[in-house]
Amino acid sequence: MRGSVYIYILVMALVTYLIRALPLTLIRKKIKNRFIRSFLYYVPYATLAAMTFPAILFSTDAPAASLAGFAAAVVLAFQRKSLIVVAAFASLAALLVDLLIMYL
Amino acid sequence: MPIGIGYFAVSFAFGIQAADIDLSPFQAGLISLMNVTSAGQFAGLTVIAQAGTYFEMAILQFIVNLRYLLMSAALSQKLPPDTKTVHRLGIAYGVTDEIFGISIARKGPLDPRYSYGAILSAVTGWVGGTVLGASAGAILPEKVVSSLGIALYGMFLAIIIPPARDEKPVFIAVISGMVLATICRYAPFLRSLSEGMRIILVTVLVAGCCAALWPVREEESGVSEDE
Numbered sequence: 001m002r003g004s005v006y007i008y009i010l011v012m013a014l015v016t017y018l019i020r021a022l023p024l025t026l027i028r029k030k031i032k033n034r035f036i037r038s039f040l041y042y043v044p045y046a047t048l049a050a051m052t053f054p055a056i057l058f059s060t061d062a063p064a065a066s067l068a069g070f071a072a073a074v075v076l077a078f079q080r081k082s083l084i085v086v087a088a089f090a091s092l093a094a095l096l097v098d099l100l101i102m103y104l
Numbered sequence: 105m106p107i108g109i110g111y112f113a114v115s116f117a118f119g120i121q122a123a124d125i126d127l128s129p130f131q132a133g134l135i136s137l138m139n140v141t142s143a144g145q146f147a148g149l150t151v152i153a154q155a156g157t158y159f160e161m162a163i164l165q166f167i168v169n170l171r172y173l174l175m176s177a178a179l180s181q182k183l184p185p186d187t188k189t190v191h192r193l194g195i196a197y198g199v200t201d202e203i204f205g206i207s208i209a210r211k212g213p214l215d216p217r218y219s220y221g222a223i224l225s226a227v228t229g230w231v232g233g234t235v236l237g238a239s240a241g242a243i244l245p246e247k248v249v250s251s252l253g254i255a256l257y258g259m260f261l262a263i264i265i266p267p268a269r270d271e272k273p274v275f276i277a278v279i280s281g282m283v284l285a286t287i288c289r290y291a292p293f294l295r296s297l298s299e300g301m302r303i304i305l306v307t308v309l310v311a312g313c314c315a316a317l318w319p320v321r322e323e324e325s326g327v328s329e330d331e
Contacts, residue, residue, distance in 0.1 A: 005131050011158050012148045013138035015165040016172070021196035023176035029185055038315035040178040042277050044208045045268070046310035047171050048201065048260045049281030050303045054289055056257035061250040069251070073258040077265035083206075090258030091113070095251035102247075 060094045062101055069094035111202070111226050112233035113252040114142055119237020120249065121146065125153040129238040136234040140200050140227060142256065143299070144169045170304050175204040182207065182214040191216040198223030202256075205263040273318035281310045 031037050056073075060066045072093035076086045115136055122132035127149075139145050147168045151161045176199050183192070195216055203222045207214055241249065268275040288294045288302040297305070 005127065005152060006134075007158060008148065008152050008161055009131070009135050009138060011161045012135065012144065012165050015162050016139050016141055016144055016169050017196065019166065019169050020172045020176050020199040021193055023173055024180050024183075024192045024196045024199070025189055027177060027180035031181060034319050035315050037181065038319040039311045040174075040181055041320045042273070042311035042314040043174045043178050043307060044204060045264050045274050045277040046281040046314070047174065047303060047307040048205060048264050049278040050285035050306040050310070051171075051201065052257045052260045052264075053282035054286045055299070056254060056261075059253040059257055061247070065251060066254060069254040069258065073254075073261045074265065077258075077261040078269065080266045080269075081262065083202075083259045083262045086262035087113075087255040087258035090261075091251045091255045094254045095247060098247050098251055 060098065062098050064101060065094040065098040068097040111229040113255040115230045115233030116237035116241065116244075117249060117253055118142070118145055118149075119234040119239070120241030121149055122234070123238040123241060125149060127152070127238065129235045132238040133231050133235040136231045137227065140198065140230055141169055141172075142201070164298075167298055167301055170301075171307065172199050174304075174307060175199055175201075179204065179207060179214065183216075184213050187216065195219045195223075198226065200226065202226065202259060202263075205260065209263060209267075273314050277310050277314045280313075281306055284310065 031040070053070075056070050057063060057066045060069065069090040073086050073090040076089055081089075118136065119129070119132050122135065123129070127135075135145055135148065139148070144165055147164055148161065150156075151164060156164075176196065179195070179199065180192075183195075195214075198219060203219070203226055206222060207219060210218070264274075264278050268278045284306045285302065288297070288306060294302065294305075
């Protein structure tokens, strides 16, 4: 027997919101400690990098397509293209390689 | 608005998966509206599909989304200290990987109105994409849906690579984050951890080492004292 979908949704939402709301409401002052400030400065880069790689290699059905998308994204991001350009061309490169594999 | 479109692609895939386990477009949309988290929602679907307990759901969400605790703490430093509680609670709703990314990328203190604008655009795309994916996902060719899966990661790269070009410590943080995440994925014991746990582990390790080796100066850490 499956539980109520709505209670599942409520549990998900509650836990997720608390995680987000507690630090923002409880930490009201500027943190003076230089180490903690520096730590928080590096958090986004470390976490987004760890989330992206290697996960990006498995983000589409074909590894070669993912690799092509990854390469396209790195080159474009390096040229400081906007988020949407990088995201769109990564998808496009992946799609092209995927189609290429199918017809080869 | 780039985030809205990027979100649209990923949430479309989420909608398709939700429909796969027999959730209605309304239920799928409700999940997206109330959670606004990619990994957490996908993980939640598996619990619903396998008829797990509510407790299991709570623990899983906690682990998968724990990184938001770090992001939220980082954002708290970007807000002017006199920001009202109601705005803090409002901004908290939209602490997602992408909104966090663009908020941190902005120079100077964070204006809650900027966050609300980003949240509105992101949530519209997120919920819209979910509902559409859940109701009409089957029409799109499979290969198109599959290649959209990379969009979110492309966006992350666009956020982290430009500052990595400019600052060597950030470059090292990015590269070591990627290398360690790869090691964690395959190393014995570590690979048995959930992906959320592995990301937290890598984040704490990398950010901790970088903070010790290259402490930031006042003006780099978001808001400077005299503002």
